Amino acid sequence: MDALYIEGLSKTYSNGVHALKGIDLRVKEGDFFALLGPNGAGKSTTIGIITSLVNKSAGKVKIFGHDLDTDLVAAKRCLGVVPQEFNFSIFEKVIDIVTNQAGYYALDRKTAMERAEKFLKQLSLWEKRDSISKTLSGGMKRRLMIARALIHHPKLLILDEPTAGVDIEIRRDMWRFLTKLNQEGVTIILTTHYLEEAENLCRNIAIIDNGDIIENTKTKDLLGRLDREIFVFDLKEPLSKKIEHPKYPITLIDETTLEVEVLKTNNINEFFQFLTENQIQVCSMRNKSNRLEELFMYLVQGEKK
Amino acid sequence: MTFQEHYIVFMTIFRKEFNRFMRIWTQTLIPPIITMALYFVIFGNLIGSQIDKMQGFSYMEFIVPGLIMMSVITNSYMNVSSSFFSSKFQRSIEEILVSPASNGIIILGYVAGGVTRGLMVGFLVMVVSIFFTKLSIAHLGVLICFVVLTAIVFSLAGLLNGIFAQKFDDVNIIPTFILTPLTYLGGVFYSIELLSPLWRSISQINPILYMVSGFRYGFLGISDINIFAGLSILILFTIILFSLNLYLLKRGVGLRS
CATH class of the missing domain: 1.10.8 (Helicase, Ruva Protein; domain 3)
Known part of the structure; x- marks a missing residue:
């Protein structure tokens, strides 16, 4: 069963902004789903409509089969929402x-x-x-x-950037908590700017940009499309001369830091051999950014082009 | 939702509202009592002692029901308008909007909070007035009907203000420029019999006149208006304002984009 079913959802604000341009989205029961997108892409509008805080212009939204237009009370009972901004009375007690x-x-x-x-x-x-x-x-x-x-006890929990501004220890505790919740059967939809979070937690991902869904697939499949990675090498000593490699584009960040683009089809040992031949000693090596982050940037920027 | 479920939601909103104004009792309950005590001293005792009897009663006796009603009106209105607006401002209203709570119950919950504060302040002002004059009740049923209906009407009006308000200033505009003048001109301090025929006719357009006069009838047995007309107006206003609030909440005016 679909925990969330969205068909042709559009939203035009009174100032004429087309925040959503007829999006379709399905989230299966039990899924841990990420809704990603740059600022102003339409994520919060989508969540606003699902939670009935924003009036839609057109389209259909169903939560566990309950249509928001005809069965709002039942739909609301299935839904829990953690908004991006604090929205409780600051003068009330926690309990x-x-x-x-x-x-x-x-x-x-x-x-x-x-x-x-x-x-x-x-x-x-x-x-x-x-x-x-x-x-x-x-x-x-x-x-x-x-x-x-x-x-x-909602069946569908929507979290709009739940870990924004929290330290890494609490963030990881929250990840554990949400994973456990999902294992207990709660369907979770997450929006986040920490793409590492989406990569670690979510089985499926949709990317929304400029009011359209530009990608909607399994996290694994999406990551599988990444055909290159950028590695950062910290060198033991400053480079005495400029180096170049025909298969591995090298960018010199500073005199002891290199960035190297490695295609999945290439063998990174080859590059290590090249470094050894040039008597360059490496102290450490790391990914420039999270894999999903690279793909996200590629997809979103590709859309803009 | 079942009746029992509606009742739980209503009680939750009402309890929250009650706790809110009790938490800040120094701002919500004490100031109106001090203001009204000053009215009793200045208008009732000092100036009132120089004024002839008004429809057979001392001036102090005459103004006490009006002043009690004035505090009920102001407090029931301000409680709902400021509470609802600050819920909007802090966005805590979203807690209720995302829940299955029906719009009718949301209105009733907020109104119950406003009515309770209005009646509590009215009761406290009445207790203070006992120190200044002898209070007697001529028609208890009429008195209760008028005070409760007035508190309901102004709580509903306060909610309307809270729905439309965009900033804190908007919450004060209506009380300052409309409510206070209408209350002062609504026969709190004088009988409209003292006015010229023209001004008497104009005064009869003021709905607050009917509320004050009806309430005074409950205490003293005298009135400037027909009691049934007063009750009818209050019921009519209750129905109109409730329906209007319901329509606005359904449309999400001031709440949903």
Whole structure:
């Protein structure tokens, strides 16, 4: 079954901006799905329409088969959302924010308290339950929004850049939490600017740019299309002369750092041999950027050309 | 959604609203009491002692119902307009908008919060007035009908203001330029019998006159208007404002792009 079904979705804002140009998208039940795109591509508008915070201009949206136009209440019950920006009252206590959300979904007080305890403990916020939300750190605020979104046990969870601005340790904890949640059966749609995050977590990826879906496929297949990688070499000593190789384009970043483009069809040993022959000693080597990031840039820039 | 589910959602919004104004009671409950106590001292005691009886009652007795009603109107209106607008401003309104809560229940929840604050402040002002004059109640049923319906009408009006408001200034424009003049000219401090026929006719367009006079009838048994006309106007305003709010929430005016 489709957790999310979008057909011909369009949005034109009152100022004439065509934010979405008739996109189609399907997310299968149980999937961990990434919706990627540059700023202003239409990600937040898409999420806004799914969560009924933005009125669509045309098209159809169904959540677990429930049409937003005809069966909105049932659709909303299936959906949990963690928005990009903090959207809770900064004057309320953590526990009140979570239990009130349960109340909006018509959960009785006892159930609300039990679930609030469960999720606040899972997200390491239980000790902060009586704190006023504005006193929380950025990472805690993000986790609070996740706890709030889960309180009614949604089947589909949408996270709009959930790890923005949180440190790497908390980010990895959140990844573990989301992976576990997905294994328990919750379908997750994630937008992120950390493409490493999408590569590690998501099985399927759609890339949206300029209001159109320009790619929608399995993460593995998408990465398989990457035919080249750029490696960065840190040298032990500064280069005394300019070096060139016919098969491996070399860019000199500074006198002890080289960038080398390696096609998948080539053998990198060949390049090491070349370095040895030129008596160049390498201290360390790394990928210039995450693989998905390179592909993303290639696809988005390709679209613009 | 079942009736029970609607009730849970309503109680959640109401509890949140109640906790909000109780959390800031020094801003929401105390200032109107101090203001009204000053009215009692200055207009009632100092100036009022120099004024003849008004429709058979001392000036202090005459203005107390009007001043109680004035605090109910202001507080029920301000509670909903400021709370709803700040929910929009902080975007915490999205918590409710993404949930299955129906628009009707959202309105009822906010209005219940406004009515509760209005009635609480009205009650406290009434308690303070006992220190200045003897209060008697002529028609309890009429008094309750008028005060509750007025609080509902102004809570609904406050919600309307909150829906349309784009910035904090917008929340204060209506109370400053419309609500306060209409209240002062609505017979709080005088009987319209004192006015010339022309101004008496003009005053009868002011809906607040009906609310104040009806409420005064509940206390003193005297009124400038027909009580049934007053009740009818209040019911009519309740229906119109509720329907308008419902329509605007459904359309997502001020809430959805």
